[in-house]
Amino acid sequence: MSNQKKRNFQIEAFKHRVVVDPKYAEKTWSVLEHAIHEIYNHNASGLSFEELYRNAYNMVLHKFGEKLYSGLVTTMTAHLKEISKSIEAAQGGLFLEELNRKWNDHNKALQMIRDILMYMDRTYIPNAHKTPVHELGLNLWRDNVIHSSKIQSRLLSMLLELVHKERTGEVIDRGLMRNIIKMLMDLGSSVYQEDFEKPFLEVSAEFYMGESQKFIECCDCGDYLKKAEIRLNEEIERVTHYLDVKSEVKITNVVEKEMIASHMMRLVHMENSGLVNMLLDDKYEDLGRMYNLFRRVPNGLSTIRDVMTSHLREIGKQLVTDAEKLKDPVEFVQRLLDEKDKYDNIISQAFCNDKMFQNALNSSFEYFINLNNRSPEFISLFVDDKLRKGLKGVGEEEVEIILDKVMMLFRYLQEKDVFEKYYKQHLAKRLLSGKTVSDEAERSLIVKLKTECGYQFTSKLEGMFTDMKTSQDTMQGFYASHLELTDGPTLVVQVLTTGSWPTQPSITCNLPAEMSALCEKFRSYYLGTHTGRRLSWQTNMGTADIKATFGKGQKHELNVSTYQMCVLMLFNNADRLSYKEIEQATGIPTSDLKRCLQSMACVKGKNVLRKEPMSKDIGEEDALFVNDKFTSKFYKVKIGTVVAQKETEPEKLETRQRVEEDRKPQIEAAIVRIMKSRRVLDHNNIIAEVTKQLQSRFLANPTEIKKRIESLIERDFLERDNNDRKLYRYLA
Amino acid sequence: MPLVCLSSPEGIEALCSDLGVDYTDVRILMLAWKLKAEKQGYFTQDEWQTGLKALGVDSLTKLKKALPELEKEVEEPSNYEDFYIYAFQYCLTEEKQKSVDIESICELLNLVLGVQFRPQVDSLVEYLKVQNDYKVINADQWINFLRFCKEISFPDLENYDATQAWPLILDNFVEWMREKQS
Numbered sequence: 001m002s003n004q005k006k007r008n009f010q011i012e013a014f015k016h017r018v019v020v021d022p023k024y025a026e027k028t029w030s031v032l033e034h035a036i037h038e039i040y041n042h043n044a045s046g047l048s049f050e051e052l053y054r055n056a057y058n059m060v061l062h063k064f065g066e067k068l069y070s071g072l073v074t075t076m077t078a079h080l081k082e083i084s085k086s087i088e089a090a091q092g093g094l095f096l097e098e099l100n101r102k103w104n105d106h107n108k109a110l111q112m113i114r115d116i117l118m119y120m121d122r123t124y125i126p127n128a129h130k131t132p133v134h135e136l137g138l139n140l141w142r143d144n145v146i147h148s149s150k151i152q153s154r155l156l157s158m159l160l161e162l163v164h165k166e167r168t169g170e171v172i173d174r175g176l177m178r179n180i181i182k183m184l185m186d187l188g189s190s191v192y193q194e195d196f197e198k199p200f201l202e203v204s205a206e207f208y209m210g211e212s213q214k215f216i217e218c219c220d221c222g223d224y225l226k227k228a229e230i231r232l233n234e235e236i237e238r239v240t241h242y243l244d245v246k247s248e249v250k251i252t253n254v255v256e257k258e259m260i261a262s263h264m265m266r267l268v269h270m271e272n273s274g275l276v277n278m279l280l281d282d283k284y285e286d287l288g289r290m291y292n293l294f295r296r297v298p299n300g301l302s303t304i305r306d307v308m309t310s311h312l313r314e315i316g317k318q319l320v321t322d323a324e325k326l327k328d329p330v331e332f333v334q335r336l337l338d339e340k341d342k343y344d345n346i347i348s349q350a351f352c353n354d355k356m357f358q359n360a361l362n363s364s365f366e367y368f369i370n371l372n373n374r375s376p377e378f379i380s381l382f383v384d385d386k387l388r389k390g391l392k393g394v395g396e397e398e399v400e401i402i403l404d405k406v407m408m409l410f411r412y413l414q415e416k417d418v419f420e421k422y423y424k425q426h427l428a429k430r431l432l433s434g435k436t437v438s439d440e441a442e443r444s445l446i447v448k449l450k451t452e453c454g455y456q457f458t459s460k461l462e463g464m465f466t467d468m469k470t471s472q473d474t475m476q477g478f479y480a481s482h483l484e485l486t487d488g489p490t491l492v493v494q495v496l497t498t499g500s501w502p503t504q505p506s507i508t509c510n511l512p513a514e515m516s517a518l519c520e521k522f523r524s525y526y527l528g529t530h531t532g533r534r535l536s537w538q539t540n541m542g543t544a545d546i547k548a549t550f551g552k553g554q555k556h557e558l559n560v561s562t563y564q565m566c567v568l569m570l571f572n573n574a575d576r577l578s579y580k581e582i583e584q585a586t587g588i589p590t591s592d593l594k595r596c597l598q599s600m601a602c603v604k605g606k607n608v609l610r611k612e613p614m615s616k617d618i619g620e621e622d623a624l625f626v627n628d629k630f631t632s633k634f635y636k637v638k639i640g641t642v643v644a645q646k647e648t649e650p651e652k653l654e655t656r657q658r659v660e661e662d663r664k665p666q667i668e669a670a671i672v673r674i675m676k677s678r679r680v681l682d683h684n685n686i687i688a689e690v691t692k693q694l695q696s697r698f699l700a701n702p703t704e705i706k707k708r709i710e711s712l713i714e715r716d717f718l719e720r721d722n723n724d725r726k727l728y729r730y731l732a
Numbered sequence: 733m734p735l736v737c738l739s740s741p742e743g744i745e746a747l748c749s750d751l752g753v754d755y756t757d758v759r760i761l762m763l764a765w766k767l768k769a770e771k772q773g774y775f776t777q778d779e780w781q782t783g784l785k786a787l788g789v790d791s792l793t794k795l796k797k798a799l800p801e802l803e804k805e806v807e808e809p810s811n812y813e814d815f816y817i818y819a820f821q822y823c824l825t826e827e828k829q830k831s832v833d834i835e836s837i838c839e840l841l842n843l844v845l846g847v848q849f850r851p852q853v854d855s856l857v858e859y860l861k862v863q864n865d866y867k868v869i870n871a872d873q874w875i876n877f878l879r880f881c882k883e884i885s886f887p888d889l890e891n892y893d894a895t896q897a898w899p900l901i902l903d904n905f906v907e908w909m910r911e912k913q914s
Contacts, residue, residue: 683897706900713872714830720872725879726897 025064028055039109040079057119065124080144088150100179110137142187178242208258220273222286228259261297275307287350309360316368333382366412376419384426392437399441407448414699425502463500471495478525491518509539510587512569551628561640563588563596571626579622594618599640606639667708675730682726751796758843762806765818772822819844820874831868849881859905873899
């Protein structure tokens with residue numbers, strides 16, 4: 001222990017001797033100035049980075065940042081002015097090279113200077129809100145070099161000249177271009193845009209305006225589009241190589257506008273090579289090109305679509321109103337299918353399966369198919385032909401494809417109920433004559449119709465198939481329980497449920513004794529197992545196979561209609577029969593009888609009967625004999641088929657009348673349904689709703705709907721509102 | 733009250749001559765309306781008595797004097813439609829009858845609407861006689877004739893819209909008129 005004095009230690013700042021040498025700043029600055037000179041003169045190697053940095057640091061520290069900064073500006077500016085002069089002096093093509101070189105130099109210098117002045121960059125400059133060194137360097141370059149009066153315009157025109165050269169096929173130095181353009185971009189997007197891009201776009205527009213004018217005069221549509229596509233791709237490629245990526249959409253817009261949009265209509269409608277010609281000739285490549293180019297311009301695709309639509313409607317209209325083509329329904333429908341295939345291909349190959357075009361195709365088909373009111377009948381006849389023989393030997397997959405195509409045409413029909421009527425008639429004939437190629441195909445089509453239209457549409461059709469099957473079973477049962485009949489003539493009965501089958505007026509004729517006895521047996525058998533039913537023989541729809549021996553011993557098997565059988569069997573008991581005798585004995589109605597005799601007496605190869613006189617037509621005074629001289633190279637001879645045919649005019653009228661009649665209750669049912677749920681509804685809305693409800697069957701006529709409404713008012717189902725005449729009210 | 737044998741058409745004819753009014757005069761129809769007579773050509777005792785009371789008359793002379801007032805009453809807008817509908821129903825002589833034949837309708841139109849809507853009635857009657865879509869007219873069509881006369885400008889038919897809820901017979905009539913005019 002001691003009495004030593006306590007000493008307080010105080011920490012104090014280390015004190016420099018502050019040298020306030022007025023000349024200090026000056027001296028330091030000149031060192032730096034000198035360094036900048038050296039840097040610009042490519043003599044930087046002799047400099048000490050550390051020393052220069054320290055100098056700059058000190059200046060800023062001692063509050064001489066202002067001086068340093070302004071000094072920098074002055075010095076750099078002076079140097080850039082010099083550089084500017086040397087660039088201006090460059091001749092011709094060397095101009096750009098010199099500019100590029102000096103630019104690179106400047107950047108290197110700028111970097112070094114910035115490094116040296118880093119302290120100022122980070123402290124003085126932000127505080128004094130001055131432009132940072134790097135940016136300053138760029139701005140000074142811009143102002144003193146690029147925007148110098150002697151350089152600015154020359155630079156632009158050189159750049160544009162090079163672009164033009166390239167467009168006319170010359171090779172240019174792309175690397176140099178890229179560097180110069182990049183320089184402009186580095187100087188700021190407004191420099192790039194004002195000093196290059198804007199004029200570039202203007203000049204390009206002029207160029208392409210001229211190009212397109214030149215081409216359109218001498219090229220056909222396909223060639224023009226090829227050229228346009230090439231130019232477009234060129235410009236895109238140019239951008240990737242030496243322009244700002246943001247310029248791509250701008251320059252492509254220019255090309256699109258000048259080469260495509262301005263000439264769109266002229267191209268599309270060009271005679272002999274325009275859109276319509278391309279469609280007719282299936283020019284997939286040209287069409288695809290047109291699609292790709294036109295999709296880039298406003299209204300491009302809709303223009304193509306509209307021209308295609310009106311063309312299609314025109315062709316379609318011709319097709320369905322050309323009397324020649326309408327002579328053969330099967331041909332007619334095949335033509336429709338071919339046309340659809342053609343356009344399906346065009347849309348998938350050239351138009352990228354674009355939905356807009358598919359819709360246009362569908363609406364066009366719907367339009368012209370319904371121009372001809374026989375379309376439903378013809379489509380049914382087409383199907384009949386296919387199911388009768390057309391699909392023979394065709395594989396299952398192919399069958400499905402064909403049926404699906406038919407369904408497609410079916411969908412276009414407005415009068416689906418007319419189709420249903422014909423389809424039923426034709427199906428009945430096919431089933432009853434056993435003339436269907438494939439049961440699976442028949443069933444497959446029914447399923448498709450059911451999917452499309454619902455159970456109601458096909459329930460009766462399915463009933464027909466069921467009847468055929470049931471009849472088979474019934475026949476088996478009949479013969480099993482009547483073994484004594486196996487030696488006699490074979491009876492095959494199809495029992496048809498009334499209502500499922502198309503109605504025919506049934507007038508029974510007089511069957512030959514053997515047959516009528518057999519038929520009676522069947523009748524009692526059937527009624528024995530099905531009480532409460534009524535059977536009526538449809539002798540106008542049956543067929544018979546008869547074995548015949550002629551005068552010279554020729555044996556043939558004749559396949560005939562029931563009527564024909566009745567007539568022929570008479571000749572087992574007589575050699576000669578007059579028309580009247582035959583009429584009396586068989587009870588066949590006159591026109592049917594005449595047709596039946598005609599097919600047996602007047603048709604070559606089927607003339608199993610002979611008549612006197614030998615006139616072409618059957619007269620009521622004629623006499624008929626068996627033709628003992630009958631010959632045929634076939635053993636089996638078919639006389640009289642019940643093939644579905646195009647209807648005659650009176651038949652057509654009758655069918656249409658029946659269709660109209662059938663529609664009335666459907667319309668009424670729709671009205672009642674709607675009114676029952678809505679209770680009160682105005683006139684326009686009823687019309688709209690009823691039309692909508694019936695759309696899947698047929699297009700309801702507003703006048704017809706009105707008639708039905710009035711009829712319902714009269715029968716007290718509906719009433720008009722007392723105050724508002726436009727409203728209808730449902731009467732429970 | 734004079735005893736009048738009214739339960740027969742002859743009785744009514746007699747009444748008419750007493751009143752100095754033709755049997756086919758519209759005022760008889762108006763009287764029937766006022767009396768709420770159910771059967772054409774007949775006034776029952778009840779109807780007669782109730783109706784006369786409503787008219788405020790008790791003698792034939794007073795009845796005759798009351799006829800012009802009756803006319804005015806019928807022509808009041810609130811009554812007119814009622815009278816018009818009554819006129820039609822008055823013609824339904826059979827039980828369950830719902831329509832009236834064209835001939836009678838033409839006469840009725842003349843009688844009931846002829847004064848107020850002469851041009852319309854003339855054209856309509858002409859049309860009804862030449863067309864053959866309809867052999868009879870029902871109540872709905874009848875009431876719409878009146879509405880047609882009241883609402884549609886004639887003869888230009890400018891404001892007629894066939895897509896509205898007018899009965900089809902009027903659509904056809906307008907079409908026929910327009911064809912005639914062109």
